Amino acid sequence: MSSADSVSDKQELLSAIANDDAEQMSIILQRSPSCVIESVGSALHVAAMYGSIACTEHLLQESCELNCEDKDGHTPLHYAAVEGDPEILQMLISARADLYSTTRDTRARLMSGGLVIDMAGGRNSLHLAAENGNSEAAEVLYRACPQLAELEDLDGARPRDVALREGARAATISAGRKAVVDLLGAEPIPSQEELRAQAQADVAKGRKRLDLAEAAQKVRLAEEKALNGTPADHGYQSRWPKLYGLQGSDLHSLLHPDLVAALSLKADARREAVFKICEEITPGVYAFQCISDGTAALNQQLLEELDNIESWAAESPWQLSRPNSMNRYGVVLQDVGLGAIAQSLTTAVVLPLAAALWPGRFSDLSDIHAFTVRYRENEDRLLDTHVDSSDVTLNLCLGGSFEGGDVYFHGPAGEGRDPMTSPHPGGPGPCSHCRASHQHHSGTALIHLGNHIHGAHQLRKGRRTNLILWCRAGQKEAALPELD
Ligand SMILES: O=C(O)CCC(=O)C(=O)O
Numbered sequence: 001m002s003s004a005d006s007v008s009d010k011q012e013l014l015s016a017i018a019n020d021d022a023e024q025m026s027i028i029l030q031r032s033p034s035c036v037i038e039s040v041g042s043a044l045h046v047a048a049m050y051g052s053i054a055c056t057e058h059l060l061q062e063s064c065e066l067n068c069e070d071k072d073g074h075t076p077l078h079y080a081a082v083e084g085d086p087e088i089l090q091m092l093i094s095a096r097a098d099l100y101s102t103t104r105d106t107r108a109r110l111m112s113g114g115l116v117i118d119m120a121g122g123r124n125s126l127h128l129a130a131e132n133g134n135s136e137a138a139e140v141l142y143r144a145c146p147q148l149a150e151l152e153d154l155d156g157a158r159p160r161d162v163a164l165r166e167g168a169r170a171a172t173i174s175a176g177r178k179a180v181v182d183l184l185g186a187e188p189i190p191s192q193e194e195l196r197a198q199a200q201a202d203v204a205k206g207r208k209r210l211d212l213a214e215a216a217q218k219v220r221l222a223e224e225k226a227l228n229g230t231p232a233d234h235g236y237q238s239r240w241p242k243l244y245g246l247q248g249s250d251l252h253s254l255l256h257p258d259l260v261a262a263l264s265l266k267a268d269a270r271r272e273a274v275f276k277i278c279e280e281i282t283p284g285v286y287a288f289q290c291i292s293d294g295t296a297a298l299n300q301q302l303l304e305e306l307d308n309i310e311s312w313a314a315e316s317p318w319q320l321s322r323p324n325s326m327n328r329y330g331v332v333l334q335d336v337g338l339g340a341i342a343q344s345l346t347t348a349v350v351l352p353l354a355a356a357l358w359p360g361r362f363s364d365l366s367d368i369h370a371f372t373v374r375y376r377e378n379e380d381r382l383l384d385t386h387v388d389s390s391d392v393t394l395n396l397c398l399g400g401s402f403e404g405g406d407v408y409f410h411g412p413a414g415e416g417r418d419p420m421t422s423p424h425p426g427g428p429g430p431c432s433h434c435r436a437s438h439q440h441h442s443g444t445a446l447i448h449l450g451n452h453i454h455g456a457h458q459l460r461k462g463r464r465t466n467l468i469l470w471c472r473a474g475q476k477e478a479a480l481p482e483l484d
């Protein structure tokens with residue numbers, strides 16, 4: 001199957017399941033039996049997530065793999081518990097889904113579409129129903145297996161504790177969580193302050209575990225990359241050598257004059273000027289002209305340099321690795337020796353803009369993951385709905401000639417019921433969760449918070465390359481996020 005087929009099959013499969021059209025779903029699955037949605041998992045995951053009864057029934061009759069895991073280790077039963085549809089849960093339980101399967105500690109580091117950035121590990125489906133205040137779902141699970149209520153997650157919390165602690169993050173405990181708490185035990189409920197302190201401690205513990213795992217992973221990767229070296233270490237001749245040592249001060253002559261003028265002002269005046277040059281396309285997402293178009297503009301140079309590296313790499317034993325699992329045709333800037341650009345752009349543009357747009361929130365953005373994404377026919381052509389593993393993301397269009405491929409934004413994760421787990425139904429057609437979309441042009445950029453749910457529509461024609469900077473605060477303790 002060509003990658004173009006797989007893109008449209010994936011889209012059609014999603015739409016069919018979202019509409020609970022079992023007949024259409026089965027036609028697509030017959031045509032592309034291995035059609036999976038990378039950010040979600042199998043067709044059964046999607047059916048569980050959308051509460052699609054006919055599709056779930058059909059898949060179970062076809063004896064699909066009941067306990068298969070998505071790439072973060074979640075089973076369809078987990079999805080059903082998070083979404084809270086009691087009927088779907090009952091169907092999965094009757095089909096003998098594994099009730100004891102638990103979540104892994106998950107950090108959506110690799111642009112995975114999906115759940116919150118740090119997810120506590122060791123949670124069973126009753127924990128997940130409790131966490132989300134899905135009382136009917138909790139009841140179905142508890143009746144099927146009372147033992148689940150006694151099991152602890154990796155932070156030592158049982159499902160009832162999770163409902164209480166999650167509830168403590170909001171001003172008042174929701175009716176759903178309260179019903180779960182009452183269902184799962186009669187012991188006295190600790191005060192809001194105590195619960196909040198426990199929730200805070202759990203978040204800190206979980207973050208520490210994930211930080212350690214991630215640090216170990218970083219060391220392994222850095223060792224691998226050091227062995228591999230950069231293209232220059234292997235005799236690569238650069239097309240634009242100046243790019244490799246680019247400093248913040250060099251950028252001033254390369255960025256759009258209005259941006260440079262705004263950023264050179266002091267605090268209040270800067271804030272005012274920043275709001276003038278940034279268009280807020282939906283609350284918290286801003287578009288602005290970052291680089292003036294023209295020949296030999298910074299974005300053009302970078303594009304040419306990356307193309308040059310790629311052509312050279314094709315003929316060389318040097319290994320070009322890709323940025324993450326959702327981007328098969330991009331490049332990590334650091335790997336090719338271009339880390340200085342990311343550093344300079346962050347210091348000269350991202351940090352001052354973020355400080356002006358989200359006052360008091362960012363004083364440090366020193367942890368940077370910079371990479372490109374490229375879409376074109378017969379390669380990747382879209383990006384599934386996801387959140388970034390960043391505090392702030394800069395997305396700069398380097399150029400190319402293309403049609404389509406707009407970026408769309410749902411709401412921020414954790415706000416209301418915007419479906420972090422739900423993929424976009426496909427194409428730029430109506431999507432009830434979409435709040436805005438942005439058409440890229442060479443030199444324009446978006447700046448947004450990493451946890452704003454978003455994705456990229458399918459590119460219809462041509463080729464587009466964007467530079468993405470995922471910027472995070474160094475080691476600063478982040479506050480417990482408010483829920484509800
Ligand atoms: O523009 C794109 O294709 C990628 C969009 C994205 O994921 C982002 O802005 O973080």
Ligand SMILES: [Fe+2]
Pocket residue numbers: 386387388393454
């Ligand atoms: Fe993104």
